[in-house]
Every structure is written in structure tokens, then in C-alpha cells.
Amino acid sequence: MRRSSLIAALAVSSALVLSGCAIGFNSPTQLQGNSGNGQSAKAGSLEVRAASIVVDPKNPNVGTIIATILNNSEDKTNAVVGIAATSDLAALSSGAIYLQTKSATQIGYNSTNSIVLSSPTGTLTPGKFITLQFKFQDNDPITVSVLISTNEGPFSGVIIPELPQPTPTPVTTDSATPAPSASPSA
Numbered sequence: 001m002r003r004s005s006l007i008a009a010l011a012v013s014s015a016l017v018l019s020g021c022a023i024g025f026n027s028p029t030q031l032q033g034n035s036g037n038g039q040s041a042k043a044g045s046l047e048v049r050a051a052s053i054v055v056d057p058k059n060p061n062v063g064t065i066i067a068t069i070l071n072n073s074e075d076k077t078n079a080v081v082g083i084a085a086t087s088d089l090a091a092l093s094s095g096a097i098y099l100q101t102k103s104a105t106q107i108g109y110n111s112t113n114s115i116v117l118s119s120p121t122g123t124l125t126p127g128k129f130i131t132l133q134f135k136f137q138d139n140d141p142i143t144v145s146v147l148i149s150t151n152e153g154p155f156s157g158v159i160i161p162e163l164p165q166p167t168p169t170p171v172t173t174d175s176a177t178p179a180p181s182a183s184p185s186a
Helices: 002-019 021-026
Strands: 039-043 046-056 059-071 078-084 090-093 097-099 103-107 115-118 129-136 142-150
Touching: 039 142, 046 129, 059 078, 059 097, 059 129, 078 090, 078 115, 097 103
Parallel strands: 046 142
Antiparallel strands: 039 046, 046 059, 059 103, 059 115, 078 097, 078 129, 090 115, 129 142
């Protein structure tokens, strides 16, 4: 009887140690990160979650940022006011993206909020990482290194918006104004 009690006690203590239950608050199941595709980061009361860049394989010079931004503040609204990226990328958005208190705001997927990236040198290569810095109206910036993916597979529903075409500025000349002469007047 004593031997079976010793074996039972040894089995129970081994199970606790091997299963991680004895680790307490630092157990791996307590420290689990955000799940899903993309990168996540936090600064102050704001969190950027599941950030990624999606490009069309037919035109890898244009991509869109997809992400969810959480505003965990109880009383302060905020706004995304800019994106900083590598030197040859231009970020275009339709203006500030407002972040209501205690809410999640989608960007680029199932949302009217979009941030389009343009690269004339082809920097938006699927499979590479690019560092983006989200700038906010009233919060420290959040920097994430994001993967560039094509709009296939899990990203097949992501629509890459067309780049806005620049509006030509009409040039007018006033015929009453004389043109400057090539030689100085005497």
C-alpha cells in the first residue's frame, strides 16, 4: 500500500511539473501573444494589430495597409495622421483616420479607411518586410515591421485601391504682361 501511494504521489507531481501548471502566472499559456496574420505593437492607449501590406501581383508598385487599431482610452479620441515608411515609399490616405474611445478601427479590409502605398522603384516585393511607423494625433508613434503579401489566399478579399491621378493644374498666361527680354535694356 505504501508503495502504491508513493507511485501515485510521484505521478501527480510529475504531471504538474511536466504540464506547466506549476509555473503559475509566467506559464506560456498566460503569455500568449495576439493570434492571426501580421504584426502587432502597442504605445500608450493605442494598439496596432495584425498589420500587413497587401499588393496585387500584377502591379507590385502599389499596395494597401491592412490593420486594426484599438483605442483603449476611456475618454480620449485619437486619429492616425500619417505613416512613415522606407525612403522610396509614398503613403496616401483619404485624410485622418479617427479612432473613437474604447473601439477598434479597421484599415484597408472591410473598411472605408484606407492607406495606399506607392513605390516607383518596386520596393513592395511580396515576401519582404518593411518597417512602418504609424503617427497619431495625440499618442507616441507605433513602429511595426510588416510582411508584404499578395492579395491571394487569406488576403484574396483585400482590394487594392487605385492611386489617385494628379489633377493637371491649368497654366494661364496674361497677354498684357510683356515677356522678359533676353538682353538688358539700356
